[in-house]
Amino acid sequence: MSDADRELRVSKIRNGTVIDHLEAGQALNVLALLGIDGSGGEGVSVGMNVPSDKLAKKDIVKVEDRELSQSEVDVLSVISPEATINIIRDYEVVEKKRIERPESVDDVLACPNRNCITNADEPVQTRFIVLEDGLRCGYCGEIVREDEVATHLNVS
Ligand code: CTP
Numbered sequence: 001m002s003d004a005d006r007e008l009r010v011s012k013i014r015n016g017t018v019i020d021h022l023e024a025g026q027a028l029n030v031l032a033l034l035g036i037d038g039s040g041g042e043g044v045s046v047g048m049n050v051p052s053d054k055l056a057k058k059d060i061v062k063v064e065d066r067e068l069s070q071s072e073v074d075v076l077s078v079i080s081p082e083a084t085i086n087i088i089r090d091y092e093v094v095e096k097k098r099i100e101r102p103e104s105v106d107d108v109l110a111c112p113n114r115n116c117i118t119n120a121d122e123p124v125q126t127r128f129i130v131l132e133d134g135l136r137c138g139y140c141g142e143i144v145r146e147d148e149v150a151t152h153l154n155v156s
């Protein structure tokens, strides 16, 4: 048995997307961001604190029968910019996507400012401008620092 086989914690998938090299601790945030909760019937595997060459420990998420688009994966830049995305078809990696940092992210974060128009009774969808070390609300200017992002995810 090779080292790779011995270290395989989550089985290979036939078709779908593997989100690899996630910062340890981010797997569940990734699922929340992508709106994946298993209710669609898709196969979802999650590995947490998996040993890795590149990082001391990593998280990994595998979503079967769904190929994430570039704009879907770019949203992940706000929590795990170093992640790599592998598109799998018939067990082969057919494409590797790198996350690109988008200029803004829509409907992903909730604004921490209670008086922001995005928190009104008839709220408008949030838009955050992506800065180097955080994000700025496009409506009220409130800043969400990089290390605060996970606590402001717009999940219902
Ligand atoms: N993978 C999978 N199912 C497949 C093929 C690959 O779950 N049918 C997973 C692998 O376990 C790995 C990731 O997809 O976590 C990327 O696969 P591969 O490119 O073969 O691995 P590496 O060369 O180690 O990738 P990298 O260069 O990104 O480290």
Ligand code: ZN
Binding pocket: 111, 112, 113, 116, 117, 118, 137, 138, 139, 140, 141, 142
């Ligand atoms: Zn705001």
